[in-house]
Amino acid sequence: SYELTQPPSVSVSPGQTARITCFGDALPKQYAYWYQQKPGQAPVVVIYKDTERPSGIPERFSGSSSGTIVTLTISGVRAEDEADYYCQSSDSSGDSLWVFGGGTKLTVL
Amino acid sequence: EVQLVQSGAEVKKSGESLKISCKGTGYTFSNYWIGWVRQVPGKGLEWMGIINPGDSDTRYSPAFQGQVTISADKSISTAYLQWNSLRASDRAVYFCARLGGDNVGRSFDPWGQGTLVTVFS
Numbered sequence: 001s002y003e004l005t006q007p008p009s010v011s012v013s014p015g016q017t018a019r020i021t022c023f024g025d026a027l028p029k030q031y032a033y034w035y036q037q038k039p040g041q042a043p044v045v046v047i048y049k050d051t052e053r054p055s056g057i058p059e060r061f062s063g064s065s066s067g068t069i070v071t072l073t074i075s076g077v078r079a080e081d082e083a084d085y086y087c088q089s090s091d092s093s094g095d096s097l098w099v100f101g102g103g104t105k106l107t108v109l
Numbered sequence: 110e111v112q113l114v115q116s117g118a119e120v121k122k123s124g125e126s127l128k129i130s131c132k133g134t135g136y137t138f139s140n141y142w143i144g145w146v147r148q149v150p151g152k153g154l155e156w157m158g159i160i161n162p163g164d165s166d167t168r169y170s171p172a173f174q175g176q177v178t179i180s181a182d183k184s185i186s187t188a189y190l191q192w193n194s195l196r197a198s199d200r201a202v203y204f205c206a207r208l209g210g211d212n213v214g215r216s217f218d219p220w221g222q223g224t225l226v227t228v229f230s
Contacts, residue, residue, distance in 0.1 A: 001171055001172070031214065031215070033214070033215075033216040033217075035154075035216075035217075037154075042204055042206075042219075042220035042221065042222060042223055043154065043204070043206075043217075043220055044218075044220075045213055045216040045217065045218045048213050048214035048215070048216040049214040049215075052212075052214060054212050054213050054216075054218070055212050084153075086153065086154050088154075088156075088216070088217070097156075097168060097170060097171075098144070098156040098159070098170075099156055099170075100146075100153060100154040100155065100156055101153075102153050103153040103154065
């Protein structure tokens with residue numbers, strides 16, 4: 001089955017830049033989406049179609065794509081950005097099957 | 110405001126059946142696919158499957174095919190996730206989420222608040 005691979009954890013100090021990667025074989029052909037989930041809450045999309053930011057999401061959140069790796073970048077990290085982040089995409093079969101990465105815990109030191 | 114409102118927490122015995130719900134408000138329910146996602150406590154998100162309420166076309170993750178049934182009743186704007194025989198390993202929070210919308214591409218937005226299912230043996 002198709003898998004997306006993320007680092008389990010990333011730690012940064014306030015004001016620094018956090019980068020969270022997601023690897024998947026089909027990412028050159030399929031868009032990736034990023035979700036933020038805080039404890040006890042439902043996930044919220046922060047990046048869609050690799051690089052687009054939904055309205056209401058701060059400009060410090062950005063996305064990029066390069067081959068089989070997509071990256072979520074959070075510039076000028078704030079304490080409130082501490083959360084779990086998940087990438088999501090689909091395989092290349094075209095069967096409308098989605099998959100999530102394992103998630104990355106962002107810790108703001 | 111577009112919202113998905115899920116049914117409340119459930120406590121069931123192993124082997125029992127269960128059907129939880131997800132009601133959409135603030136939009137035309139039949140126009141958007143609804144997905145279901147499992148989250149075991151302390152673990153990550155797992156995509157289970159998705160349904161088109163307009164025609165009930167349903168797709169399942171291979172990991173959940175045959176384990177659960179996803180359905181929808183567009184007349185009352187509600188999607189369902191059901192089990193015929195629960196197991197202890199089904200203990201998790203289950204989220205529903207709408208696929209696609211304005212300014213979110215084909216991401217899942219919004220999400221329901223989650224339904225905690227507890228199964229005891």
